[in-house]
Each structure stands twice: as structure tokens, then as C-alpha cells.
Amino acid sequence: MEFRDLKTQYRQNQKAIDRAIAQVMESTHFISGSQVEELEEKLAEYVGVKYCITCGNGTDALLLALMAWDIGAGDLVFVPDFTFFSSAEVIVAVGATPVFVDVDYDTFNMDVDSLKQAIDSVEEQDRHRMKAVVAVDLFGQPARLDAIRKVASDYGMLLLEDGAQGFGGELNGRKACSFGDISTTSFFPAKPLGCYGDGGAVFTDHEEWANVIRSLRVHGKGADKYDNVRIGMNSRLDTLQAAVLIEKLRIFKEYEMEQCDKAAALYTDRLEKVVHTPRVLPEMRSSWAQYTVKFDDGELRDRAIAALKKQGIPTAVYYARPMHLQKAFAGIPSSAEKLKVSTMLCDVVLSLPMHPYLEEETIARICDAMIEVAS
Ligand SMILES: *Cc1c(COP(=O)(O)O)cnc(C)c1O
Numbered sequence: 001m002e003f004r005d006l007k008t009q010y011r012q013n014q015k016a017i018d019r020a021i022a023q024v025m026e027s028t029h030f031i032s033g034s035q036v037e038e039l040e041e042k043l044a045e046y047v048g049v050k051y052c053i054t055c056g057n058g059t060d061a062l063l064l065a066l067m068a069w070d071i072g073a074g075d076l077v078f079v080p081d082f083t084f085f086s087s088a089e090v091i092v093a094v095g096a097t098p099v100f101v102d103v104d105y106d107t108f109n110m111d112v113d114s115l116k117q118a119i120d121s122v123e124e125q126d127r128h129r130m131k132a133v134v135a136v137d138l139f140g141q142p143a144r145l146d147a148i149r150k151v152a153s154d155y156g157m158l159l160l161e162d163g164a165q166g167f168g169g170e171l172n173g174r175k176a177c178s179f180g181d182i183s184t185t186s187f188f189p190a191k192p193l194g195c196y197g198d199g200g201a202v203f204t205d206h207e208e209w210a211n212v213i214r215s216l217r218v219h220g221k222g223a224d225k226y227d228n229v230r231i232g233m234n235s236r237l238d239t240l241q242a243a244v245l246i247e248k249l250r251i252f253k254e255y256e257m258e259q260c261d262k263a264a265a266l267y268t269d270r271l272e273k274v275v276h277t278p279r280v281l282p283e284m285r286s287s288w289a290q291y292t293v294k295f296d297d298g299e300l301r302d303r304a305i306a307a308l309k310k311q312g313i314p315t316a317v318y319y320a321r322p323m324h325l326q327k328a329f330a331g332i333p334s335s336a337e338k339l340k341v342s343t344m345l346c347d348v349v350l351s352l353p354m355h356p357y358l359e360e361e362t363i364a365r366i367c368d369a370m371i372e373v374a375s
Pocket of ligand 1: 057058059060083084086087136162164165186187188198199200
């Protein structure tokens with residue numbers, strides 16, 4: 001059994017994908033081929049923003065946003081304590097300091113009251129250093145981006161939406177990756193929309209930032225890449241990945257999102273009385289990057305992992321450690337007391353196989369195994 005079945009996805013769409021790849025091979029425009037711009041236009045239209053700039057991966061996408069805003073030494077950036085490392089790593093990479101914020105037990109996303117408390121805990125004389133909030137759409141459900149935006153703008157901060165897992169999700173009918181002053185996503189193979197290697201994208205309605213990011217991704221280019229007007233990086237999406245993504249975006253829109261909704265509903269129907277099943281708020285749609293349940297305690301969770309493994313059912317723990325306890329962030333001040341939910345979640349979460357090609361019988365088998373453990 002696959003945790004995320006990319007093999008079936010390929011088999012069912014092999015003709016179209018192979019044709020798209022062969023076209024790139026024949027053109028030999030491996031960098032900046034016409035498919036890259038075509039994909040950027042399609043992604044911008046789907047998400048509902050003016051500009052999409054693709055890049056090398058989801059981490060670079062976040063980095064490009066912080067660089068475009070000139071965030072660096074001395075600056076404070078708020079970020080959830082329960083997320084993938086990248087969301088906070090990039091803050092330190094540009095020389096700024098992350099302020100870890102606790103998350104909401106039900107949705108796993110940044111808790112708005114905890115954000116306010118984290119802001120309140122910043123000394124008055126340091127308030128001018130607060131520059132941005134990184135809101136992560138964890139496991140596919142958008143964060144409370146409207147409420148977070150309000151808090152951010154009350155304090156003159158920019159909003160960066162890390163939509164690496166949220167692509168395809170919605171808040172009040174509006175697509176994820178459109179809520180930040182800048183939003184980003186990742187096309188890592190296992191994400192909701194994945195390519196066949198590394199890839200990422202930046203989304204914004206702001207023309208000047210879009211231009212700066214286009215420059216930053218090619219060595220800070222000016223008129224061309226031999227005219228360098230700022231320090232940048234080399235972070236382009238290659239043409240092969242763009243060609244694959246054009247095909248994958250088509251099936252993502254056509255049926256993949258819907259299939260994930262169906263799989264999630266089947267899981268929840270069988271498991272809601274057994275474990276804490278994921279809660280999607282009424283104004284939200286999840287893209288189901290993960291289907292993550294919670295147990296009452298860590299011992300039961302670990303027993304479930306072992307029991308499922310015995311039956312050949314793969315599971316994963318996202319995430320086993322909160323950001324403030326990562327060794328790489330050891331020098332960063334944080335308050336364990338204020339990050340209780342995040343820390344507790346690490347002990348009790350379990351992600352089950354989730355993808356558009358999950359069959360009803362497979363879900364039934366997984367649920368049977370879960371029910372057996374819990375009883
Ligand atoms: C995967 C992920 C990233 C990083 O994306 P890469 O393409 O792997 O660099 C950033 N943030 C979150 C929340 C992610 O899940």
C-alpha cells in the first residue's frame with residue numbers, strides 16, 4: 001500500500017505526461033522553455049492572482065518573498081510552532097528572528113489569540129522590528145487568513161501565506177495561495193500538486209514585488225542575466241517540471257481534488273467515533289495534503305503505528321517535534337508554556353494514507369485496523 005500513490009497517478013495519465021516530457025526533450029529548451037510561462041499563467045488564473053513566478057522549490061519561494069521585502073537582521077517574523085521546518089528556517093536564513101506561535105488543536109493552524117499574545121510579549125521598544133507573519137495552510141486546510149491578516153495589518157506587518165500544503169484549498173470560495181501579500185507553494189512530489197522533482201511558486205498581486213522576485217530568481221538580473229543589479233540566487237523551475245505540471249494541474253482540477261474529498265469523507269464517517277478526525281471549518285475547503293487524526297495519548301498513537309505497520313499500512317507522524325525544540329533553533333528565545341498545544345500535538349498526531357487514487361476497499365481496511373487498535 002502506498003502512503004501517496006504517485007504510481008497509479010502516472011499509469012492513469014501516462015500518455016499525456018510522456019508526450020509532454022518528449023516535447024521538452026525534442027525542443028531541448030530545458031531552462032525557460034515556453035511551458036514555464038504557460039504554467040505560470042495557468043497557475044495565476046487558477047489561484048486568482050495577477051502574478052505567478054515559479055522557482056526551484058517551496059523553500060526558495062518563501063526565501064524569495066522575504067528577500068523581496070528586504071527582511072533581515074534585527075527583524076521579527078511570526079510563524080507557527082507546528083509546521084514543516086522550512087516555514088521557520090527561511091526566517092533565520094535571511095538573518096531575521098522567528099517568533100513561534102502556538103496552533104489551534106482542531107485545525108493545526110496558527111491560533112489567532114496566540115498570535116496576539118506573542119505580539120503582546122514583544123517589548124514596546126522592539127515593536128518596530130515586527131515585520132511579517134508567516135501563516136501556514138497545514139495539511140491542506142487554509143489558516144484563518146482573514147483574521148490573521150487583520151492582526152498583521154493592525155501592527156503594520158506583511159502577511160506571507162505558506163501554501164505548500166494548501167494549494168487547491170479554499171476560504172469562503174477563494175483559493176489558497178491568494179491571501180498573502182505574497183503567497184507561496186511547493187511542487188514537491190508528495191504535495192497536493194506535485195511535479196517529478198523539486199519545484200515551487202510565488203503568487204502576488206503586487207507588480208513591483210513580482211518584478212523583484214523575477215530578478216532575484218536569476219542572480220538578481222537587470223536587463224539580462226549578465227546585468228546583475230542585486231544579490232539573488234539561481235532558483236528556476238525547469239521546463240520538464242513545468243511540462244509535467246501543466247498535465248498534472250489539469251487532472252488536479254478535473255477530478256483529483258474531488259477524489260480526495262470523497263476519501264476524506266469515507267475516513268471520517270468510519271473513524272469519527274474512534275479518534276479525533278480532522279475538522280475542516282465551514283468556510284474552508286481542504287486540499288487534503290494529509291489526513292491527520294489525533295489520539296487521546298501518545299502511547300495509543302504509537303500502538304496504532306505498530307499495529308498498522310504489521311498489516312502493511314504505511315502511516316507518518318507530521319510532525320514529531322515542534323519548531324521551538326528543533327536543535328537548529330536552540331538559540332532562539334521561546335516560551336514552552338505558550339506553545340503547549342503544538343508540543344502536545346507532536347505526541348498524538350498520525351497521518352493516514354491519503355491521495356486521489358485511494359480505493360474504497362483500501363480505506364475500509366485501514367479503518368478496520370484503526371478500530372481494532374482503539375477498542
Ligand atoms: C513542503 C513544505 C515546504 C517546503 O517545500 P519544498 O519544496 O520541499 O522546499 C514549506 N512549507 C511547508 C509547510 C511544507 O509542507
